[in-house]
Amino acid sequence: MKKIPNAYVVTLILLAPISLLFFPPSLTLILTLPAALVYPQIALFTGIFADILYYAPKANLEASYVGALVYFFAVFVRYIFKTRIM
Numbered sequence: 001m002k003k004i005p006n007a008y009v010v011t012l013i014l015l016a017p018i019s020l021l022f023f024p025p026s027l028t029l030i031l032t033l034p035a036a037l038v039y040p041q042i043a044l045f046t047g048i049f050a051d052i053l054y055y056a057p058k059a060n061l062e063a064s065y066v067g068a069l070v071y072f073f074a075v076f077v078r079y080i081f082k083t084r085i086m
Helices: 007-022 025-038 041-053 062-085
Strands: none
Touching: 007 025, 007 041, 025 041, 025 062, 041 062
């Protein structure tokens, strides 16, 4: 059976994408980093959601690129911690 995440983890995962609506991008990044260490896909989702939410014609997809970088960073860190612990 899978372990059910505690309330802090669930709150952090839900707060990361919702923070795009209420907080500046720097705080959203600060909330997304710890959430990505628990659930790496949240960084990619938050980046794509930010680009969809704040889309402008002829604009770069910077939030998606940052989300992809944070995603790969989180996967790498989780892999390193998993191999070091075992």
